[in-house]
Amino acid sequence: MRLVKLIANLGYGSRKDIQKAIKNGWVTDRDGTALKADSPTAHEDILFDDEPLDPAPGMVLLLNKPLGYTCSTKDQGRLVYDLLPDRFRMRKPVLSTIGRLDKETSGALLFTDDGTFLHKVISPKSEVPKVYEVTLDRPMTGTEAEIFSSGEMMLEGETKPLKPAQLDVIGKSRARVILNEGRYHQVRRMFAAVGNHVTELARIQIGGLTLGGLAEGDWRLLDESGKASIFDVQTSE
Structure with a gap:
């Protein structure tokens, strides 16, 4: 792919913007040599304004x-x-x-x-589990785990029962819920169906991938190991 199209597709600007950046010497290799539009340079060796390019498609x-x-x-x-x-x-x-x-x-x-x-x-088919931490308006009754795991629970307005879900009690009104499907507002509707109300809800894990100390509002790129961990069906305790 030509350099102009490559960088434009990564969102750094229009093709006209990228052509101008190349002309001004803002696109270089790792040695600081200015690149031309037809320079045959590997993606990982290209710098834009002295910074490595974002990952190629597949990010x-x-x-x-x-x-x-x-x-x-x-x-x-x-x-x-x-x-x-x-x-x-x-x-x-x-x-x-x-x-x-x-x-x-x-x-x-x-x-x-x-x-x-x-x-x-x-x-x-992937059955990627999602783990949620839930805070409720009222203490649980003790029957929730059995109902959620039954495979027979029905949500209002639906005709197909939910897949079995795991509920672990971590406090009188706090729980961890593991789902293997993702219906609309599912966790909130499940607790509503047993007469309770979710006041706080956070997803803490997807497959085997955890937030790992990632601060609220921050993000990180996943490497191949991180991507693979999503399909690790073992969820942490």
């Missing part, structure tokens, strides 16, 4: 989503994309969230520009 990143942000590119108010570099919105292929967290849910949120990878993560 996957993990964000620790704060409360109050919407998983959208078009809604009003604060968007999860506001927490990422502006150029990430301009990437081609587009950078998309892998699933969603609602505005009032925090925690682990994945992004990728690899459609095949995205569909692998969300496919029911």
Whole structure:
């Protein structure tokens, strides 16, 4: 791929912008030699304004989503994309969230520009578990774990029972829930169905991938090991 198209597709600017950057000597190799539009240089050896280029298509990143942000590119108010570099919105292929967290849910949120990878993560065949920590309005009754794990629980307005879900009590009104599917507002609706109300909800793990100390509002790129850990069905205690 020509240098201009490569850098433009990474979101650094229009092709005209990149042509100007090359002309001004802002695009170099790691030795500081200015590159030309037809310079045959490996992606990892290209610097833009003295910084390495963002990863090529196939990028996957993990964000620790704060409360109050919407998983959208078009809604009003604060968007999860506001927490990422502006150029990430301009990437081609587009950078998309892998699933969603609602505005009032925090925690682990994945992004990728690899459609095949995205569909692998969300496919029911992959059975990637998601782990949530929940704070409730009232103490639990003690029957919730059995109901959630039964495989017979029905949500209002639906005709298919939920897959068995694991509930671990970590306090009178706090629990950890592990899901193997992702229906609309599922955790909130499950507790509503047993007469309780979720006041705080955070996703802390996707497959074997944890936040690993990632601060709220921060993000990190995943290497091949990180990507593979998503499909590790063992969830941490």
